Amino acid sequence: MREIAVVGSAQSACLAANRRDDMAGILLPVIREALSGIPLDRDRVDFVCSGSHDFHEGRTFAYIDSLDAVGAWPPIAESHVEMDAAWAFYEAWSWLQLGHGDIALVYGIGRGSLPRDLDQVVPTQLDPYYLTPLRPHRDAIAGIQACALLQSGVTTEHEMARIVARSLADAQANPHAQVAGEYEVDELLAAPYVAAPLRGHDVSPVGDAASVVVLAAGDVARSLCERPAWVRGIDHRMDGHYPGSRDLTRAPSANLAAARATATAGFAASEVDIAELHIEYSAQEPLLVRELGLGAATAINPSGGPLAGRPTTAAGLIRIAEAAKGIRSGGARRALAHATNGQALQQNLVCLLEGDPA
Amino acid sequence: MNKPLPEPVSLMPTPLRMEYTFVAGVGRSRFLRGLSERRLLAGTCPSCRHVYLPAPEFCARCLVELDEPIELDGRGVVSTFCVVSFPFPGQEIEPPYVVAYIQPHGADTRLMHLIREVDIAEVHIGMEVEPVWREGDDLEPSWMSIRHYRPVATEEVRHA
């Protein structure tokens, strides 16, 4: 395995709705910031990979517009996933393993605000014959999962509220957060349900933002970054689709991805200082803590996590960027980042990062 | 026991309705506003000096913001074209009609628009064309403020 590290990142502020900028307009300043922060000349980037989704943009080939901000001239080696950009990160990491180049730039751009009503869009992510025609509310399957988690004792409504309160309090230190603030648990528990047992604040707020992460290999990474965040293990796995045939109190693909990442990393999730989890709903945090095997000493979502802002298809990549930032800043020795795709944690990615000993 | 099999379901319509808000962005918005004032606003890249029409916010080649917009008269030459010759659902113009790439004078990019007010057989690469604008009340921040392009008078004379 080639040594690959995150050496830089940048993110635009997560907005409930950005009505000023088009795709390239959101992205260009973020790419500039990521590169200038290293600093790194754009010409030195050997590979570009991105993630976005047409169903959020409402048009086909939407990501083509974002390439206007990448600088694909002269022609570049480039790829794209129509999923969360954490999977683009994996592709870029695997590309660097080939040894054809040393530096890769990954970006995710999500504009969840463009669909006027997510209830029109989210059901299309399901089996088109059996499930989409039922048109479940956008949070319905998550509500069913949360209900199962409550009944099985994995979490409580009180714990869910504590998770929200902690996340939003932590988000006050995150300049990119969409929502933040100090809340009392009792105050949160008094709020009405949107998809019982989920209340409004249990649902991560969908919005618009772009995230950029720069990866570099070996000595190039060391030359670019005082404290590179080395990717020690990364893996992703898929579960079956039908919510009715899955045990929603489990996330076996998250468990498997963590085990696989651990095998190459040489350390387990229980040993990380911080964990950034792509939870779209508060009730998923206790489930992931169990599946990933996180310990009590680990700080979970110190950035505030997605409960403080979920730019669709960039939210997972932001977890990697935040976890790496914790290492690059010297605040953490080891970190875990998690990303998910689909309903009720159907598909999961786990990335274990480590800084050099001080 | 041996009940007849049910008739297979061969069609299962699931009509989807989705509404989106499109965001034009800063550069495009400036250009589209110009169209509602019968102005074609181009932008020059301060780095490679290429002139963009329509002008995005920045040059996709050099990735720097374009200079203040300059106004072009819209005249140009047909760089290449096709003739749409068949009807299809949702078509608003009766075929045949000409869709052309037009190279506006003073710009380095090409734009796509209709060529009308000319016999289709007369349309050729290199033909001088000019925009035909909508009337004042019909102007809007969209390409549709230009009805179509037509040959400029001198061109018509040459073919007369």
Place this chain on the structure above:
Amino acid sequence: MSEPVAVIGIGQGKQAKRRETTIGAMVREAVAAAMADAELELGEVDAIVLSKTPDLFDGVMNPELYLADALGARGLPVTRVFTGGSVGGHAAIYGAHLIEAGLARRVLVAAYSKESEGNFTWALSRGLPFSAKLGAGAGGHFAPVIREYIRRSGAPEHIGWQVAVNHRLNALRNPYAHVHMPDITVEKVKESRMLWDPIRYLESCPSSDGAAAIVLAAASQAGNTARPPAWIHGMSFRTETGHFAGRDEVNPLAGAECAADAYRQAGIVDPAREIDVAELYIPYSWYEPMWLENIGLAPLHQGWKLVDDGTTRFGGSLPINPSGGVLSGNPTGATGLVRFLEAALQVRGMAGEHQVPGARRAIGHAMGGASQFHALWVVGDERPAT
């Protein structure tokens, strides 16, 4: 460098309007065929890459989630790649990269489109306020580019008709092809309806449903099956920005550089002589001479002469699209992968009626967007030196 990568399994289904089959069943059919060819059970791979054109085409968002069972994907890593029409090529290359990087020993690459279930026209003609409503349609973009090619090269007009005839005749040898027209002639193409002048109806690709799949394997896994593998000798993808002043869409630099990179890896110096057969992404007939020039199989402005003198026909010295190509079947999400796998079938000697005798080195090529995305691989019957 890592060990070589081979194609050890290939599966595809009939390209047609297939409303009697669900998306899952159609994908499963191709996947099962590819796994059987590779002598593997479903799920006996280390990773899966899914290729698919825009989700709006058939109305399912993130279809890899729904297709988890059809793909045999439970517990496996699944990536859904998307780069326009070139996606099938990108997906195959990503799958091969996973093996080269040592992250997998066997990878399933699957691809499909089910456009008959969605509203293709709706998906492609969303009323965007930023562009003029010209009613140009799909070919309206490509037709002016073709006119520009004809002007530059001075090619006579019958070239486009001849390509259409060649590919349609080839399709008669391929049971999977959507369009079978035994009575096709140059006269018929010439007389067919003009769609986007200069593109006539019979010079255009159809819209098809269809699925395809391949199994890639590391060299250490490739010698175990009864049927011979196809070895990857070189592969590359390149992208160029779509909107900038001075872009050349007739002969895009990204396509030329993509091909040059793959040839360099394959040790090819004279592609026109060293390649026996090519499957190119030709959605409109005139793209055959254009791509021949773009990827270095013909000198600039001379590609049409290879059509004119019969070189690119089935019996010629450089047959192009013996499968019938995109003109004879176009499930867009799978079209690129079909080009790649048809090249592999040729060097495996398993192309059946459309087998080019003695084919030992072949090109699979895919293109997407407004010719912004390019992917190409060179496959051969011999294991490349490491």
